[in-house]
Amino acid sequence: MPDHKESHIQAPLFNTAAKALKIQCIAYCALLLAACGGGDAPTRVQSESTSAGRSALAASPHSAPSTPPLSLSAQVGQKLFFDASLSASGAMSCATCHDPQHAYGPPNARAVQLGGPKLNSAGLRAVPSLRYKLATPAYSNEQFDPDGAGAPAPGGGFTWDGRANSLAEQAALPLLSPLEMANASPEAVVKKVQAGAYAPLFLQAFGPQAFANGATAFANITAALQAFQKEDPSFRPYSSKFDLYNQRGLGKLSTAELRGKAVFNDPNSGNCAACHLPDLNQFTDHLFAAIGPPRNSAIPANAILSYMDLGLCGPARRDLKPAHAKEANPYCGMFKTPTLRNVATRSVFFHNGVITSLEQAIRFYNTRDTNPEIWYPTVGGKPVKTPSADFPTYGLITQQYRGGKVQKFNDLPAKYHANIDTQMPQDGRKAGSKPPLSEQNIADLLCFLKTLTDDYVAPASEPSTGPCVN
Ligand code: HEC
Numbered sequence: 001m002p003d004h005k006e007s008h009i010q011a012p013l014f015n016t017a018a019k020a021l022k023i024q025c026i027a028y029c030a031l032l033l034a035a036c037g038g039g040d041a042p043t044r045v046q047s048e049s050t051s052a053g054r055s056a057l058a059a060s061p062h063s064a065p066s067t068p069p070l071s072l073s074a075q076v077g078q079k080l081f082f083d084a085s086l087s088a089s090g091a092m093s094c095a096t097c098h099d100p101q102h103a104y105g106p107p108n109a110r111a112v113q114l115g116g117p118k119l120n121s122a123g124l125r126a127v128p129s130l131r132y133k134l135a136t137p138a139y140s141n142e143q144f145d146p147d148g149a150g151a152p153a154p155g156g157g158f159t160w161d162g163r164a165n166s167l168a169e170q171a172a173l174p175l176l177s178p179l180e181m182a183n184a185s186p187e188a189v190v191k192k193v194q195a196g197a198y199a200p201l202f203l204q205a206f207g208p209q210a211f212a213n214g215a216t217a218f219a220n221i222t223a224a225l226q227a228f229q230k231e232d233p234s235f236r237p238y239s240s241k242f243d244l245y246n247q248r249g250l251g252k253l254s255t256a257e258l259r260g261k262a263v264f265n266d267p268n269s270g271n272c273a274a275c276h277l278p279d280l281n282q283f284t285d286h287l288f289a290a291i292g293p294p295r296n297s298a299i300p301a302n303a304i305l306s307y308m309d310l311g312l313c314g315p316a317r318r319d320l321k322p323a324h325a326k327e328a329n330p331y332c333g334m335f336k337t338p339t340l341r342n343v344a345t346r347s348v349f350f351h352n353g354v355i356t357s358l359e360q361a362i363r364f365y366n367t368r369d370t371n372p373e374i375w376y377p378t379v380g381g382k383p384v385k386t387p388s389a390d391f392p393t394y395g396l397i398t399q400q401y402r403g404g405k406v407q408k409f410n411d412l413p414a415k416y417h418a419n420i421d422t423q424m425p426q427d428g429r430k431a432g433s434k435p436p437l438s439e440q441n442i443a444d445l446l447c448f449l450k451t452l453t454d455d456y457v458a459p460a461s462e463p464s465t466g467p468c469v470n
């Protein structure tokens with residue numbers, strides 16, 4: 001059974017000299033340290049993540065407090081983040097899609113959000129959480145694999161395809177995207193800030209001439225948004241049950257949660273840890289992988305059959321090509337491994353939001369290969385009137401067919417199917433064979449993933465019955 005590392009080195013392109021690996025390592029480790037404020041190990045719980053801070057945040061997302069106080073730049077960033085006047089519609093801020101009450105993820109169950117001047121233009125991808133992004137390195141084709149043993153592989157960068165190398169670079173994208181905040185130009189954004197209530201704060205932060213040059217002012221706007229996301233502890237509270245248990249030794253995980261943790265880590269069962277790496281406490285290795293989630297017809301852009309979101313190979317980015325023009329592009333279908341922190345607070349999953357519950361996500365991992373007919377459409381078959389008793393009902397396709405052909409990986413052209421990752425639990429086993437995880441494994445894994453939700457409040461006494469206990 002191939003493991004994560006092997007799957008990433010299948011293309012010769014990803015082989016690198018040890019030297020490059022070392023450089024990447026140095027860069028990566030330096031970044032991790034910088035990200036954690038003056039050399040704090042990322043595994044350590046930040047002292048600012050107090051419950052007082054959290055409840056104040058809950059009371060007013062506009063006044064998330066922090067210790068030490070935010071820099072002037074970050075204070076400007078905080079105003080910008082919640083300012084709906086910075087959109088063409090006048091009704092959409094960063095927080096509309098990245099809601100602090102939802103771990104800075106989407107507040108609703110839409111696969112993609114509606115933006116644009118009239119708030120009726122559908123986006124192309126699911127909204128990621130903005131929590132725990134600090135350790136994200138800049139994009140590289142040969143990113144150091146933080147679990148140590150693996151060869152360098154595509155990794156890093158912001159957005160699902162890593163095309164923004166910093167939070168500042170990223171912030172320009174939604175401000176100018178016609179599907180999101182839809183400003184016509186950077187200058188249009190600057191004008192709004194200059195006319196707004198916190199223009200004096202902006203001048204205080206960036207100098208009396210801060211509005212003199214449009215390009216510089218816009219660069220400072222994106223720098224301020226970056227500073228807010230970097231400095232405000234609400235972006236990295238480390239306050240989940242897992243943190244209390246794992247880091248502070250305050251609570252303890254239940255028997256069921258511990259079993260789930262074991263499934264998560266076991267290379268021969270869940271194997272989630274291979275990519276959603278828990279070691280550095282981020283629950284991602286920042287690397288890219290092609291998992292092949294089904295095409296989502298709820299995304300209006302997908303009505304055009306020739307449109308396909310291929311992640312690293314486009315259409316949002318076009319810079320990554322195969323080593324030889326005639327080869328199939330090895331980057332197609334790859335998306336960034338998201339952190340699983342706060343994943344239980346989400347209503348839609350994967351880059352296209354096609355999966356609609358956490359349990360369904362786990363079941364997709366478990367039965368994508370053994371029961372592709374419940375995840376991908378079948379063509380040419382005969383619908384079965386009364387499904388057989390063992391036909392699973394938890395998939396995306398609830399109609400059983402006799403005969404026909406399952407369109408496996410229907411959101412990725414066949415020539416790129418070789419890019420699909422083939423390690424546990426999706427190790428390419430035959431349709432109809434036994435899924436790797438048992439019902440008990442699935443239930444336990446779900447319990448464990450729920451311990452990664454921030455703002456955990458320990459009960460006065462541990463329950464002795466109920467779900468996720470024994
Ligand atoms: C209309 C909804 C919407 C709005 C408004 C919005 N975003 Fe996003 N955000 C998204 C989506 C969708 C993505 C994923 C984009 C992609 O992969 O191409 C994203 C990605 C990001 C990421 C990258 C996260 C990661 O995991 O790599 C950051 C950071 C971010 N947004 C910050 C912001 C900031 C700052 C603002 C305000 C200036 C903002 N967003 C406004 C929808 C939105």
Ligand code: HEC
Pocket residue numbers: 004264270271272273274275276287288289290291292293335336337338339340343346348349350351352358361362365421423424425445
């Ligand atoms: C080969 C690496 C790899 C392995 C192994 C892996 N994942 Fe993932 N995971 C990814 C990638 C990459 C994505 C994003 C794929 C996409 O959107 O196309 C993802 C997405 C997810 C999501 C959606 C999160 C979100 O914010 O939308 C969940 C939930 C998830 N994985 C859970 C798991 C669990 C549970 C396991 C173990 C049973 C697991 N993963 C194993 C790489 C992996």
